[in-house]
Amino acid sequence: MSAFKAFFGGVKASFRTTLIVASVCAAGVSIAAVTLLGLSGWFLAGAAIAGAAGGAVMQAFNYLLPSAAIRALAIARTALRYFERYLGHAAALRALADLRPWLFERLTRADPKIALSLSRGEASARLVQDVGQLEGALVAQSNWASALGGLVAAVLLNLFLSPLAAVICIVGLSTLVGLAHYRFRPQTGAGQAELGQLKQGLFDTLPFLPDIAAYNLKGRFLDGLRPQETALKAARVQQARREGVPAALTLLIMAATLILIVATHVQSPMPMLALSLLVTTVAFECTGPLLRAMTQQTLFDEAETRVAELGDLREAAPLPDADPVLVYDGQVIALDRTLRLRIDGRSGGGKTRLIEALIGLRPIDDVPYLGAATTADARLFALCPQDAPVLNGTVGDNLLMGVTTEEIADTSPNDLTARVWAALEAAQLKPRVAAMKDGLHTWIGDGGITLSGGERKRLNLARALLRTAPILVLDEPTEGLDPMTETVVVSALEAHLNTTGQGLILISHRTAPRRLCSNLLHVR
Template identity: 65%
Template sequence: MSAFKAYFADLKRRQRSSLIVASVCAAGVSIAATTLLGLSGWFLAGAAIAGAAGGAVMMAFNYLLPSAAIRGLAIARTVMRYFERLSGHTAAFRALAELRPWLYERVSRTPLRVSQGEASARLVQDVGQLENALVAQSHWASALGGLIAALFLITLLSPVASIIAAAGIGTLIGLSRRVVPTPTTGLPELGALKNSMHETLPFLPDIAAYRLSERVMARLTEQEATLLAAREAQARTESLPVGLNLGVLAATLSLIVLTHAHAAMPMLALGLLVTTVAFEATGPLLKAMAQKRLFAEAEARVAELGDVEAVPPAPRTGSVLRFGGQDYDLGPQARLLIRGASGSGKTRLIEALIGLRPMEEVPGLTALPDLRFSLSPQDAPTLNGTIGDNLLMALSPQEIAAETPESLTARVWAALEAAKLKTRVAAMPKGLHQWIGDGGVTLSGGERKRLCLARALLRPAEVLVLDEPTEGLDAVTEAAVTEAVEAHLKRNGQGLILVSHRSGPRRLCNQELVVDAAFQISRHVG
């Protein structure tokens, strides 16, 4: 069994009691609803006949017991419906509350084998389908409870009526399985559209500059039309059982009326209404049968994310990095420059160093230091949030809780000062609470770079890893940032790993690790 299926099975096992309660309550709801409607039909027809027969018959008609039974069944149905929803959704929410972090943790520490849009669709829509699958486990009990109660009550009209109703329901189920196609969800189409959006958004300035908006919109429009067609097909597929249900129900009711034309009106009303409820009870059953394949497909797609093999632990050698047959000490006084031509694999090396990719993907890397790193990456990613949100990513919840608001604010401003961004943030209308938009769109490239640098400086770590920290900065700002980083390293006793093509920050380093063409060739060959 795969890791995901084993974990998901364990989650369902731990929620078994709640799911059983939901199923029992669902069956009770269907039984109460079926009995309620049948009794209501018998009572109304009987009361109407008694009223038409005259005052003496009407006075003799006992309406108290049926009225009390109707009220009791209505209350019972409401109470059991409440506990069905409470138990079923509680079980689903608790299971998914554990499943989502488990999935995200596995996805975050392993390279994705699908596109970002597809991964997003699986983590949102497919996981939502798994939630629906847990809730839908009570559909079977609901349908069976309603059908058993209905067939028993129809027998009160006559055994023949019960046989006719059973035959009609069997015909409906048989036709639904043969005629109704398996519904589609449109998830692959949605994943493709999301992936296109993920790919397009970072290039909006280029699209505007090169007048590519029409071409991009044409592509997105085509994908949106494909998604719309899939959703329309889904709607048509879901509407077909409704029409089929109505057609078979009409034929079954007509046959019961024809064969029981001389039956007592109250009993005929009971039989017809209960038959109608019986057909309605097949709705959850047919839906569960149709969704079984969808749930299985969703589980298989999520399993592809959850079953990705974890990166095996790399050999650790204290504070020593072993690369190309040489040892590089990364203690508190280490200042290591990783040098090499563009595309030679410097960023890949530091990603392996801090655990973002398997060590086997970097030829020549044989052992990693057992240290805590703080990274300022080359592409300077930012959250769609405030300045403060982006900075506090550097601290764990426990570290934040251990600080007083005043000391935490002081640390944040000190990190901004070290990145030479304090004056800019202080001038913003809301300061640390200033919203910077999706991808930091309200900031310049240099400001985003320094915001990421401030975040790295804020994180307590033994080694600071900077990938092109001054790229996009002017010479004056670069010199100020380099001086501030040097002061920060001395003040905090941190080691430094630097990747930079600029001479300014390189003066901070006292040893070099060269990634040359041989590494680039071996990387491509491997």
């Protein structure tokens, strides 16, 4: 059994009792609704006939008991509906509250070569839309009980008219459910893949909003997103049409069933005929959620398949027993804590690609001259990339991305705070953060918009310094800094390396940081 099926099966099992109670409530809602409308139809028709028959008949007509029953059924239906919705959605939401963190953890522990091949839009679509479909699938489990409750109530009440009316009701409802099940199930998803592509297009566009505004490129970028939007619209329209077919089918079969009941019971008492017609109508309405779930079953299955692919991603292999090495153009360089390596080469020559291959962000064979024996594993490195993203959160949120969950659990809050401030001091960002009103808890906005470019760079440097990996990888760590700040940062980096005993791989076109490295690798 796959990891996803085992986990999700356990989650569903833990909420099975709640979902069963929700199904019982759903059946009760249908029974109360069918009985309520049938009794109302019988009561209104009977009261009208009694009123037309004269005062004596009207005085003899007992309207108190039917009125009380109608009120009781209305209250029962409302109460049962509340508990059905509350219990069903509560169970589904709590189940997904367990599922989403588990999926995200699986994604972070997966082999980077596989996990990072998912675009941000695709990953978002699976974690949000597809998991949302699973919520719908869990809630829809009570639809069978709702339809069955409506059918049973309608058949029993139709017996007051005649057994034939009950048979006609059964045949009509069975025909509807059977046709919907075998003929009108959709064959494809409702644009989940298209939505992922559109999201990816938006993710790729958002960083360029200032440039779009400055160069008036709105039309060009909108034209670039239009094909994805058109594809998504077409998929959603197609799905809406598919879901509309069962609704039309319901009306047609219900109309035929009601006409047949009337045609075969023309001579029957009007109150009983009104009861039969109304309970049959409500029974058809009770099948509505079930029919919608049937038309969406393929969507539920596809969503579960896509989420399962995410949950079953292969985990990163353990570090090899052999000492990790970098093999480039015949050179073999040990990747250990004694390493002080500067990677040099012309701009665009592949220095950053080499680093990305080492960390597992791209295949090794994407980099010329990089040997297949090279150990590529992100766990060896603490990376400060040339253009690192900033989390939409607080200063502390961004910094703690460099600390593992195990370290946070094993470190006291005071010690962890001290480590954070030490990293900020080494990155020459401590005075700036200390001057903020909320300190480490200061919200820095989307993409760190409240910080300057140099401050964002140093924030990412501090995050890398917090990670206790064997080798620190710095890609242009002092780019954009003034000479005085750069000198202080380099001295702080040297002290940090001496204190932690970490190795260093450096890419820098600036002169000051180069004194940190004693070895040179030229990328060609």
